[in-house]
Amino acid sequence: MLTPQRQAAFLAQLAHESGELRYFEELASGEAYEGRQDLGNTKLGDGKRYKGRGPIQLTGRNNYRAAGRALGLDLEANPERAADTDVGFRVAAWFWTSRGLNALADVGDFREITRRINGGYNGLAQREAYYRRALEVLTH
Template structure:
């Protein structure tokens, strides 16, 4: 079980009230998406801590202009880069990923019309847990392979040192 105290110990600069809003959703959706062993939970929380700026951001700070016209993300319409910039605790990015996430979580395409729904605490966590499971990250966590997990989430090794630091703290808390 994740508690607000555990999250606060992993993200000491984040206010307790901020991390507390994710606790019940984390416990529910980690169980639902088989993020159920200490090793899986440590890796999941460490990656979320990095991707969300210590659970402070569920919407990418950058404008999203860098994603404009990115066909690999399904951003084929003018404005898609900004509209479908990273959201949720794992930063779902791009029209195609929003559509996949929406179909998986809601059985429809509602996120294409309302991408900000991923900013709500339950949806921010559920989308992250869905992404984690659907991208085979439990298997990589079972191998304790933080580099491979980071590459699958990020496409490279951006923030690897930060992710490793969160993981090292998580090892003492979880």
């Protein structure tokens, strides 16, 4: 069931991650992700190759592989495809559902949604502002 809480949480997170849908590829080089075993970046160059892309900023070899398998695409071999709108929004929807984020939206745990997407709480205040605005629009 699609509820205003789920919609608002999804829109808020994507708004923050993509700079209000302006950036479908992370502005940073991705070098900060180099050697990050937790992301599956095990080969030289993986950090840059599997940097954040799409409206949810999918990051890391493991996530590209899993998203690609779920969507029937070879995103591991073609990571730049995650930045294309026709793929990026599908990736965002897959990421959201595969992480159980609707259940968190249902109970209002926006902070945990942020942690599961971001790995921390970067931009939490802005994300919460987007959430409040989206919820206001969707419930009136």
